Amino acid sequence: MCIRDSLMRGEFIIVVDRSLSMEGKWIEETKEALALFVSSLPPNSFLNIISFGSEFKPLFEESQSLTNESIQIAFKFIETIEADIPGTDLLPPLEWIVSQPPKHKNRCIFVLSDGSVENTRPIFDLVSSDTSSRVFSLGIGRSCSETLIRGLAS
Numbered sequence: 001m002c003i004r005d006s007l008m009r010g011e012f013i014i015v016v017d018r019s020l021s022m023e024g025k026w027i028e029e030t031k032e033a034l035a036l037f038v039s040s041l042p043p044n045s046f047l048n049i050i051s052f053g054s055e056f057k058p059l060f061e062e063s064q065s066l067t068n069e070s071i072q073i074a075f076k077f078i079e080t081i082e083a084d085i086p087g088t089d090l091l092p093p094l095e096w097i098v099s100q101p102p103k104h105k106n107r108c109i110f111v112l113s114d115g116s117v118e119n120t121r122p123i124f125d126l127v128s129s130d131t132s133s134r135v136f137s138l139g140i141g142r143s144c145s146e147t148l149i150r151g152l153a154s
Helices: 003-008 025-039 068-080 091-099 121-129 146-153
Strands: 011-017 046-052 056-058 107-113 133-139
Touching (some): 056 091
């Protein structure tokens, strides 16, 4: 095993906005990005996908080892994703993630959202207090909230 491979492995949790504002082109582009992301994960990693709106739904109860089976389950899940959950409440899925013990020392959370989230301060406070995860964000759409996307990434 190469040192580079061991540094790239980790736990990858993707948090996907399924709110109604993601309808149409934005949810389709999000699904494409998700499929590319999942297919690019390094071997021997862990994966979970959590979709959210006014409620959240994890694909797995806890992050799963990256196997052919877990990858196929993820791809099937990605195909079913629609912008069909009203609201955009990002705090509960992030709280749920933080409450779970990390599966790997390199836990990365990726948030894909148009950023139409109210009350961002508690979200930023939670993310900045979580020392076991690194958070990355990808803004979806032309009118995504720079405040949320930049705040999550800093």
